[in-house]
Amino acid sequence: MDRRLCLITGASAGIGAEFARQYAALGWDVALTARRKDRLEELATEIESKYGVHAICIVQDLARANSADKILSTLSEQDRHVDALVNNAGYGLPGTFFNTSWKSQAEFLRVLYTAPIELAHKVLPGMSDRGYGRIINVASLAGYAPGSNGHTLYASVKAGLIKFSESLNAECEALDGADIHCTALCPGFTYSEFHDVNGTREQMKSMNKRMWMEAGPVVKAGIDAVNRGQPVVVPGVVNKGLATLTRLMPEPLGRAIMRRQSRTIRRQD
Template identity: 35%
Template sequence: MSSHTAVITGSTAGLGAAFARQLAGQGYDLVLVARDGGRLRTQAEALEAQYSVHVDVLVADLVTDDGVAAVQERLSDPRHPVSLLVNNAGHGLSSDFLDSTLDDERNLLRLHVQTPMELCHTAARAMTRRRAGRIINVASVAGFTPTSTYSAAKSWVINFSKALHSQVHDDGVVVTALCPGLVRTEFHERSGLDVSGAKRWMWLDADDVVREGLAANAAGASTSVPSRSYQALTAGLRFMPDSLVQWAVSKRAGDAEQDGASAAPPRETSDDAR
């Protein structure tokens, strides 16, 4: 059994699966968290066989109190300390705010805001007591734009991660907000999003995103925006008025529709759906 253990939420596909593979390749034991027990067990068996690490599975619905409490219990277990927490579980919404239901909106905020906050609170307390630990919160470049409740949630993740990082850094804990753009995962299909209008340069590879995120976290960075194209884009967004950003997003969606696609703007773009 390794001396390092990583807990990964939403581990069975996309970025979560890439985190699991790369951390197992680095010799981490894993605790994989998702709703689909069968898929989790298949993933765990494959990782144990390929990388000779120990993998536990935790079947949990992270929009429920019981699901979150199960992960918190594992994070706070002093007999089996967690070295790295990856808050990756998430989903997008295919409809605008006024067209979605309140239950859908509540679940989105629960999964992207409340759940990571609660898991970070538990993990950071345990890590600061040991004066060692790492947390990666999967956010999105959408968090730099005022375009949806999804982008608002990811903006919260970015700012929360930066604030927590500053509070715990002197105690040996690093917190990083990973902010990718469009990633080739199951996220868009499972969220009911059509992004066929997205340009080729916008698409990132999940393994590349995770590699950059892990490197940034290991280097002590509070934020990581993978790829130079998205780094330039997010830098420019800081100087653009909100009205211009919203116009650009609407225009891209409109152009996609004229091309025969009902494409959503690049706002539901960070983590894969579970």
């Protein structure tokens, strides 16, 4: 019998690569997708030799309109279905909303919001037929925080993913007899390539080390939460504290703090 299969977007680096390793360590086959073929193949070789499971590489750019269909048809051509979906691919746009081209922002919305939702929509019928499914949407602590100067699209997209996950999890709970759950994983600062890609590595060096987590415990928190049926999880004690604070703080005070912080953690060009 086939092993269960987990499809992970953004598997070529950081949190996504760690999801691939942890699902493989649990004895799952993995389907790895991202744009960098060499990185996917390197990870697939590592995973297959270390865990003895099968790793499928699918090179796709999620900014392209038909990428979700192409990913899923590659799997069905190999007679595989998705038992778990990790919508993880993401990045931060470096500049402001005002000064960033619409093309870049439309691609950003596609990669971080539309494609994850489309993938979820397209794997759910199969999960429902088989009575089993896991969907993890990698959101962010930024989705909890008050709006800040510069995180204009990022925070709103991540907030949307949190709400989407909560509602979808509730919808899945209502499916008769099915063991299907959806969780928004909301990491804070996590060691990965994220801050190299968005050009804020220098600013990040001034952040307190206690604010940072390794990808390992972040990913484990996500897998444990979705197996429990928990709709939202914030990994780590410091991040949990920050999430609670943002909920309790008067909104104008939260916005004022974020405005001041924006200058230190965001490029404003």
